[in-house]
Structures are given as C-alpha cells and as structure tokens.
C-alpha cells in the first residue's frame with residue numbers, strides 16, 4: 001500500500017507513450033521545426049484516416065481551433081451562439097471574441113451534455129450556431145441537434161476536447177458538425193503539452209482555414225505550388241504548432257490503442273469498485289448511454305451536495321489523493337452576467353457544479369494507486 005505521507009497521487013500527470021524523444025530528435029535533425037513539417041502531416045493524416053475526415057489541421061490549442069471555427073463561420077457582432085453553461089471558458093470565449101452573444105443552455109442530468117430538448121426555445125432570428133461539448137467524451141444527442149440545426153439553418157461546432165475516438169451510434173465524435181476541435185493539452189488523453197486540432201467536415205472550409213491559420217496568407221497554396229508567391233489575402237493569425245510538438249504528439253497518437261486501453265481499465269476499475277459505496281452514499285457514478293462509446297477521458301462522482309463534495313476533497317487530500325472539481329457555471333461568471341446570466345437560468349448546471357468531483361485519471365496510474373484511491377474514497381461516509 002502507498003504511504004500517503006510520502007507519495008501523494010496527483011490529479012493528472014503527463015506520461016510518455018514511447019517514441020517522443022526519438023521523434024523530436026528526428027524533427028530537429030530534419031531541420032524543419034516550424035509548423036507543418038513531417039510530423040504535423042503525420043498527425044493530420046492519422047486523424048483524417050482514422051476519423052474519415054476531409055481535413056484535420058493541427059493548432060496551438062483547442063482554444064485556437066475554436067477561434068478559427070468562429071472566424072470560418074463568419075461570426076459577427078450581434079450573432080447569437082447557443083452554448084452549454086457547463087463547459088470550459090474557451091468554448092464560449094472564441095465566439096465572444098468575434099462579438100457574438102452567448103446564449104447559455106442547460107445540461108441533461110444524466111450525461112451532463114447540452115440538453116437538446118431545451119435548444120429550440122433558445123433559437124432566435126439571430127442564432128448562428130450551436131456549440132456542443134461531448135462532456136467526458138460521452139456524446140451529445142447529435143441526431144436531435146442536427147435535425148434542429150438543419151431546420152433553422154444553423155452551424156454546429158463540436159468542442160471535442162474530451163472526446164477524441166469516442167463514438168455516437170457508431171460514428172466518431174468530431175465528424176458531426178461543420179467543424180470540430182480537439183485539445184492536446186496536458187490534461188487530455190493525448191498530449192504534447194499544449195496543442196489542438198481543427199477538424200473540417202465540409203470541404204468548402206479547407207482553403208480558408210489554411211489561410212486563417214497562416215496569418216491570413218496563402219502560404220500553404222504557395223508551398224503546394226498553386227500560386228507563385230504568397231501574400232496577405234484574408235484575416236488570420238498564427239495557429240501552427242512547432243513540428244517539435246507535433247513529433248511529441250505523433251508518438252502519443254500512434255499509441256492510441258494502448259493509451260485508450262489503459263484509460264478504459266482505470267475507468268472500469270473505478271466503476272467496479274465504487275458502485276456499491278456510491279449507492280449506499282447517495283453518490284451517482286457517470287452515465288454512458290448504450291448508443292455512446294465513451295473516450296475514457298475522466299471519472300467523476302456526483303456527490304449528494306456541496307458539503308459532501310468539499311468534505312470528500314479534504315478527506316482525499318489528507319490521504320495524499322488529489323481530486324478536483326469543475327466547471328463553475330459560465331452564465332454566473334463575471335462575464336456571463338454581463339451577457340445577462342442570472343441564478344436559476346440553468347438549474348441543472350448550477351446544481352451539478354456544486355456536487356461534481358473528479359478522481360485522479362492519467363495514463364500511468366497503477367493498480368496499487370487505484371486501489372489506494374478506492375480505499376480512500378470508500379472510507380468516506382456521506383452524512
């Protein structure tokens with residue numbers, strides 16, 4: 001057993017998949033360490049092939065991929081974008097940067113995803129897009145969302161930061177919206193420290209995406225020999241990660257099966273060893289509908305109330321186990337309130353935000369550590 005005094009278990013820890021250093025040395029040796037070198041293309045091709053995409057472009061973060069999505073969809077001041085309140089700020093900020101007004105939608109109590117049954121009454125003549133987040137890599141109800149989007153001519157963007165290689169009714173997440181985004185931040189299943197990708201499901205966006213990503217220039221057409229000089233043709237910014245980061249990322253993506261298998265084993269261990277304790281303590285474990293194949297991104301506990309959640313965090317911390325909570329409802333944040341967010345607007349989000357607790361979850365968690373975490377959790381009683 002692990003002695004909690006000498007070795008604590010962090011919430012997250014980046015792990016090497018194998019070939020990271022070899023590939024980084026190769027990228028440097030090739031002499032091309034800026035963006036769109038050999039390893040960037042390897043990562044893009046892998047994502048395109050596995051997910052059956054028109055195009056995958058690596059970006060410096062998921063946040064930047066979301067900003068690119070907002071630019072590509074020509075989001076303008078006054079446009080409304082329907083977003084979940086229970087998400088990371090970037091899901092919303094990327095659109096707010098373009099002048100859009102976020103319209104916060106509540107979530108389902110089971111999957112904690114955008115509640116598709118509440119979307120239609122939020123649609124107005126100004127609505128341009130629905131942004132979905134596949135929370136914990138469990139799919140949103142995409143059939144219903146796509147029907148609504150079609151009926152009202154709205155774009156759909158998937159913030160798939162949690163859900164790479166997860167599926168909805170047999171189809172990969174990230175392939176439903178016009179555009180989707182991935183994160184390769186340290187806390188995600190596959191990482192290069194900081195990184196992301198924009199997934200493009202409709203070919204008409206590809207050329208402009210390449211321009212926006214290259215400072216508004218047609219540099220990528222120049223490299224393909226399609227124009228004889230490159231120049232400034234559109235708005236844009238610098239969204240390419242270095243090939244050194246892509247080299248790191250490729251080493252992780254090529255090991256996707258063993259990484260996902262390791263994460264699946266962690267998730268299943270938690271589930272198997274905690275469900276009796278959970279039912280005796282009014283704690284709810286994650287819900288994965290049968291038609292969703294999750295991505296094994298996280299394991300959370302839904303505690304009965306805020307006090308129990310805070311007490312369990314402290315209880316675990318005293319044993320050297322780091323647990324965390326997220327997200328604070330965006331509609332109640334300082335920015336959210338400037339857009340008119342008020343308590344009670346998204347009651348499920350508000351309730352969940354007080355009660356959710358995430359257990360340590362990373363690729364290199366060992367069975368000894370898992371068993372120590374489980375013992376630590378089950379020695380806690382909800383009053």
Ligand SMILES: *Cc1c(COP(=O)(O)O)cnc(C)c1O
Nearest residue numbers: 061062063088090161183184185
């Ligand atoms: C991590 C995360 C992001 C941001 O990813 P970065 O790569 O750090 O920009 C966006 N949305 C969600 C849902 C996330 O979990």
